[in-house]
Amino acid sequence: xxxxxxxxxxxxxxxxxxxxxxxxxxxGIYIPHLCYNPEFVPHGSCRVCTVKAxxxxxxxCTTPAVEGMQVENETEELQGNRRExxxxxxxxxxxxxxGCEKSGACQxxxxxxxxxxxxxxxTYFYPMRKVDASHPDVAIDYNRCILCELCVRASxxxxxxxxxxxxxxxxxxxLTVNSASGKLGDTDFDVHDKAAQVCPVGAIxxxxxxxxxxxxxxxxxxxxxxxVGDVADHQED
Amino acid sequence: MxxxxxxxxxxxxxxxxxxxxxxxxxILIGLQSALSHIPNEAIQYLAMELxxxxxxxxxxxxxxxxxxxxxxxxYDILISxxxxxxxxxxxxxxxxxxxxxxxxxxxxNEALSVSLDYTSCIGMPDQGPAALVNGRTITQLTEKRxxxxxxxxxxxxxxxxxxxxxxxxxxxxxxxxxxLDTDLDEGAALTAYLTQGADKLLEDLxxxxxxxxxxxxxxxxLKWRFCREAEGEDPVVVCNADEGEPGTFKDxxxxxxxxxxxxxxxxxxxxIIGASQGFIYLRGEYRYLLEPLQQELQKRRDSGLLGSxxxxxxxxxxxxxxxxxxxxxxxxxESALIESLEGKRGIPRVRPPFPVTHGYLGHPTVxxxxxxxxxxxxxxxxxxxxxxxxxxxxxxxxxxxxxxxDCDRPGVYEYPxxxxxxxILADCGATDTQAVQVSGPAGKTLxxxxxxxxxxxxxxxxxxxxxxxxxxxxxxxVVQNFAAFFVHESCGFCTPCRVGxxxxxxxxxxxxxxxxxxxxxxxxxxIGSLMKTSSxxxxxxxxxxxxxxxxxKFPKLYDDRLKxxxxxxxxxxxxxxxxxxxxxxxxxxxAYVKGGGV
Numbered sequence: 001x002x003x004x005x006x007x008x009x010x011x012x013x014x015x016x017x018x019x020x021x022x023x024x025x026x027x028g029i030y031i032p033h034l035c036y037n038p039e040f041v042p043h044g045s046c047r048v049c050t051v052k053a054x055x056x057x058x059x060x061c062t063t064p065a066v067e068g069m070q071v072e073n074e075t076e077e078l079q080g081n082r083r084e085x086x087x088x089x090x091x092x093x094x095x096x097x098x099g100c101e102k103s104g105a106c107q108x109x110x111x112x113x114x115x116x117x118x119x120x121x122x123t124y125f126y127p128m129r130k131v132d133a134s135h136p137d138v139a140i141d142y143n144r145c146i147l148c149e150l151c152v153r154a155s156x157x158x159x160x161x162x163x164x165x166x167x168x169x170x171x172x173x174x175l176t177v178n179s180a181s182g183k184l185g186d187t188d189f190d191v192h193d194k195a196a197q198v199c200p201v202g203a204i205x206x207x208x209x210x211x212x213x214x215x216x217x218x219x220x221x222x223x224x225x226x227x228v229g230d231v232a233d234h235q236e237d
Numbered sequence: 238m239x240x241x242x243x244x245x246x247x248x249x250x251x252x253x254x255x256x257x258x259x260x261x262x263x264i265l266i267g268l269q270s271a272l273s274h275i276p277n278e279a280i281q282y283l284a285m286e287l288x289x290x291x292x293x294x295x296x297x298x299x300x301x302x303x304x305x306x307x308x309x310x311x312y313d314i315l316i317s318x319x320x321x322x323x324x325x326x327x328x329x330x331x332x333x334x335x336x337x338x339x340x341x342x343x344x345x346n347e348a349l350s351v352s353l354d355y356t357s358c359i360g361m362p363d364q365g366p367a368a369l370v371n372g373r374t375i376t377q378l379t380e381k382r383x384x385x386x387x388x389x390x391x392x393x394x395x396x397x398x399x400x401x402x403x404x405x406x407x408x409x410x411x412x413x414x415x416x417l418d419t420d421l422d423e424g425a426a427l428t429a430y431l432t433q434g435a436d437k438l439l440e441d442l443x444x445x446x447x448x449x450x451x452x453x454x455x456x457x458x459l460k461w462r463f464c465r466e467a468e469g470e471d472p473v474v475v476c477n478a479d480e481g482e483p484g485t486f487k488d489x490x491x492x493x494x495x496x497x498x499x500x501x502x503x504x505x506x507x508x509i510i511g512a513s514q515g516f517i518y519l520r521g522e523y524r525y526l527l528e529p530l531q532q533e534l535q536k537r538r539d540s541g542l543l544g545s546x547x548x549x550x551x552x553x554x555x556x557x558x559x560x561x562x563x564x565x566x567x568x569x570x571e572s573a574l575i576e577s578l579e580g581k582r583g584i585p586r587v588r589p590p591f592p593v594t595h596g597y598l599g600h601p602t603v604x605x606x607x608x609x610x611x612x613x614x615x616x617x618x619x620x621x622x623x624x625x626x627x628x629x630x631x632x633x634x635x636x637x638x639x640x641x642x643d644c645d646r647p648g649v650y651e652y653p654x655x656x657x658x659x660x661i662l663a664d665c666g667a668t669d670t671q672a673v674q675v676s677g678p679a680g681k682t683l684x685x686x687x688x689x690x691x692x693x694x695x696x697x698x699x700x701x702x703x704x705x706x707x708x709x710x711x712x713x714x715v716v717q718n719f720a721a722f723f724v725h726e727s728c729g730f731c732t733p734c735r736v737g738x739x740x741x742x743x744x745x746x747x748x749x750x751x752x753x754x755x756x757x758x759x760x761x762x763x764i765g766s767l768m769k770t771s772s773x774x775x776x777x778x779x780x781x782x783x784x785x786x787x788x789x790k791f792p793k794l795y796d797d798r799l800k801x802x803x804x805x806x807x808x809x810x811x812x813x814x815x816x817x818x819x820x821x822x823x824x825x826x827x828a829y830v831k832g833g834g835v
Contacts (some may be wrong), residue, residue, distance in 0.1 A: 043587075043589065044587050044773060045730050045731050045732070045773065046731075047731050047732050047733055047771045047772070047773070048732075049278040050770075050771050054706075057770040057771060059773075060538070062587045064589070077732070079769060081767055081770070084763065084764070084767050085733060085767070085771065087733050088732050088733065088736035088737065088740070089732060089736070091736070092735075092736045102651045122740055123740075123743060124808050125739070137373075147729075147735075162292075162293070164292075165290060165292035165293050165295070165296045166296050166301070166582070167295055167296045167300075168296075168299045168729065169299065169300050169301075169302075169582075169725060169728060169729050170725060170726070170727040170728065170735060170738070171563070171724060171727070171729065171735055171736070171738070171739045172729070173728075173729030173735065176292050176295065176296065177292065178290045178291055178292035178293075179291075180277075180281075180291070184293075190529075214263040221292055
């Protein structure tokens with residue numbers, strides 16, 4: 001049976017068991033997100049998809065829709081919260097957009113534009129992080145990892161390879177690779193793996209194809225992410 | 238330690254824990270305690286035997302503070318770093334010990350004889366400063382005791398041979414009310430169950446008004462009922478003995494002296510919800526309680542109060558296993574605790590589903606605090622009215638408080654819910670009190686103007702931590718200590734808590750060095766509010782409380798240290814150029830920046 005709730009006043013249908021995010025996507029309503037990808041179990045870690053459901057702030061990717069629920073999405077308060085979460089992600093890692101191959105097709109950058117983030121504002125952390133170029137076809141730049149764990153989920157749940165893991169705690173939490181050396185080159189990772197297609201930022205990048213599409217003509221250069229959708233949907237083109 | 242030994246020991250532990258991957262954390266704790274670290278050979282062996290990715294095992298080791306991949310010293314010393322320990326001189330004692338041993342604080346020496354570092358509150362604020370040496374608790378670290386310890390270490394005396402007085406942990410019960418003052422005959426709660434039945438006892442529990450003693454205050458009868466009615470099979474009873482909130486230690490006393498009642502309460506719960514499996518999740522800091530608790534469990538089995546056919550009833554079949562934690566505050570959160578029980582990193586789960594329907598390994602699970610189980614057992618034996626005879630309408634019964642800090646008589650106090658802070662301060666001999674921190678860093682900071690408030694769910698709820706600060710204390714030291722605690726203990730899963738805790742700590746430092754302006758305070762409030770509303774779990778939602786509370790209630794603390802300008806940089810640019818000037822050898826006027834800021 002189809003039930004309904006509202007997002008910013010718009011009547012939105014949903015099926016029993018759907019989350020707010022799933023129902024919104026089906027209805028063509030954009031809720032900003034980074035760690036969410038409809039192909040995988042929701043994670044709820046980036047918190048960028050927070051909405052107000054009946055007055056309570058919740059992550060829309062993990063909260064079930066309920067009949068009659070009133071959801072606020074595109075309000076200045078929520079966009080402000082999202083800007084601040086994005087600023088946190090920017091200063092926590094080393095994100096240098098002008099020098100990044102992913103610029104223009106990066107979800108972090110695109111969501112930041114969408115929410116009107118102009119500068120990181122917080123003091124940079126400048127963490128010392130490595131780059132792993134050991135694999136012949138794929139490079140990992142840990143500086144850009146936002147810990148969405150999409151590669152962890154994709155490798156575990158779809159590729160069945162368990163190549164990526166999370167280590168450490170708190171601000172020292174970091175992505176790791178499952179090999180004795182910790183290097184991607186020492187795993188059976190393949191450029192065609194699902195895990196190679198899901199990174200929303202420039203942390204996992206294919207080699208040998210730098211700047212194929214010129215700056216200015218990239219995914220989010222002409223239309224905003226709210227229209228274009230996730231980068232993962234366009235990665236296998 | 239040779240590679241063969243590490244593998245052999247791993248094999249032994251894997252066998253002891255039935256080749257069960259969900260026992261990974263327990264196996265790792267065994268390896269750490271025997272080998273002072275977890276060698277790569279052991280990780281490889283476990284990966285193979287338990288069919289787990291090696292990186293997943295490494296991720297578990299990397300999550301828990303007490304597990305290490307590099308060898309620790311033969312004497313692994315962790316000084317408790319709660320603010321109450323610091324107020325009792327812990328930092329000076331740590332420095333004294335470092336000097337006497339010739340080691341650097343925060344490091345392991347080259348000879349691998351000593352590791353010396355700080356750790357989060359180990360639950361001894363009433364008898365601090367305290368420390369863990371090879372996992373064993375040492376209390377009352379006086380200067381003399383530190384000298385003795387240094388001497389013993391320099392003589393290479395095994396910790397087992399150290400004077401027993403070092404390891405003495407006092408109960409310090411200062412005030413008793415119905416819970417601690419009423420006797421409970423062994424098996425009385427179970428007899429009540431056998432004569433009255435589950436429905437009647439659940440009704441009694443509901444009538445009693447008992448709510449979770451860990452602080453959240455969920456109705457116990459409702460939790461048990463949900464679990465009893467859940468569709469999943471083989472429900473599980475879990476006792477949350479991960480008493481990690483800094484400043485609380487009342488569960489330590491209950492585990493040490495009232496363990497029989499705890500087991501009785503857990504067994505009662507098992508009978509009501511139909512569980513055969515139970516766990517006590519004991520925080521690693523309370524390692525010294527493991528053997529006594531195991532003996533208590535055995536005693537109950539021998540008396541027919543635990544195990545199969547309890548009190549001669551074949552339908553009553555329930556046993557309890559103890560799992561240790563390994564230094565992670567977040568595991569006090571019930572879903573993180575369950576993850577940890579399953580041998581994983583203690584990351585709080587997405588809810589719904591809730592543990593009562595999908596808990597330990599997917600089974601319906603009741604997780605309750607130590608005090609809750611004990612209260613439930615006492616209510617079953619004495620009736621709802623007995624419990625209702627104390628407390629308020631919304632907060633029935635009594636509450637155990639762990640009182641520490643600036644007072645003459647620290648210790649455990651049992652009060653009827655609804656007792657005022659003023660009364661408590663008078664009883665424990667606190668004078669010139671500036672502030673109390675109720676329910677730990679995650680709780681509330683209350684100034685003197687609010688001492689008429691009541692300890693109760695409807696006013697000031699608490700899990701039991703009650704820290705007192707007199708006029709001589711700089712409350713910013715307290716806030717900084719709490720902020721550092723949360724940076725260390727954030728699990729790192731969600732953005733606002735992982736990054737926000739660090740941002741708050743840095744801004745506080747800016748305030749302390751006198752570089753902050755009004756804008757920094759506004760930013761701290763903004764960050765704190767975001768953490769409060771947007772975090773994945775209660776840790777993130779409460780981690781900003783000390784900052785938010787003190788900005789609101791102790792504004793002078795901050796205002797006195799602010800610069801008057803509307804903006805100040807976080808650093809001095811001119812000073813930051815020192816290194817560049819040194820490298821380039823420039824001393825001309827053009828190499829200096831006036832005003833110092835950007």
